[in-house]
Amino acid sequence: MTSDSSDDEFESISNANHNKISQKMEKMGYKDGVHDGRESQFQKGFDDGYEQGFKNGFLLGKYNGQLTIEPTKNDSKSDGKARNDLILQRPSRGQCILCTNPSLKDDSIKDIVNKQNEHMKRIESTLESRYPSN
Incomplete structure (x- = not known):
């Protein structure tokens, strides 16, 4: 009988330890999953923003290049208008829709993007009409 009671006690302690360890492992797994999820979403958001910023910067740089070479042109299109173009003079101003319209801060990230x-398509269209490609 002593053997049965010690076996029952051992089983009870083993079950309690197993449950305690299982709960800890579940919590650790949950925390790791949350951390990994946040990290992957953060990286995806960064990658998307970087790509969009690069495209916008490249677009403005392309037209800004025209500003640089325009004074050396001798054709009839060169009237100095690029030097006075505010879009190209101050590319950091007016290109950020959120900066020009702070009320958008309450919109979702998807809507803002x-x-x-x-906005950038309108800017590109405006620049294309002002400085058509040859």
């Missing part, structure tokens, strides 16, 4: 993309 969509509006920024639409």
Whole structure:
């Protein structure tokens, strides 16, 4: 009988230890999953923002290049208008839709990104009409 009671006690202690260890492992797994999820979302957001910023910067740089070489042109298109173009003179001003319209801060990130993309398309269209490609 002593053997049965010690076996029952051992089983009870083993079950309690197993449950305690299982709960700790579940918590650790959950924490690791949350951390990994945050990290991957952060990286994806950074990558998306970097790509969008690069495209916008490249677009403005392309037209800013025209500003640089325009004074050396001798054709009839060169009237100095690029030197006075505010879009090209101050590319950091007016290119950020959120900076020009702070009320958008309450919109979702997705909506802000969509509006920024639409804004940059309008800027590209404006620059293309002012400085058509040859």
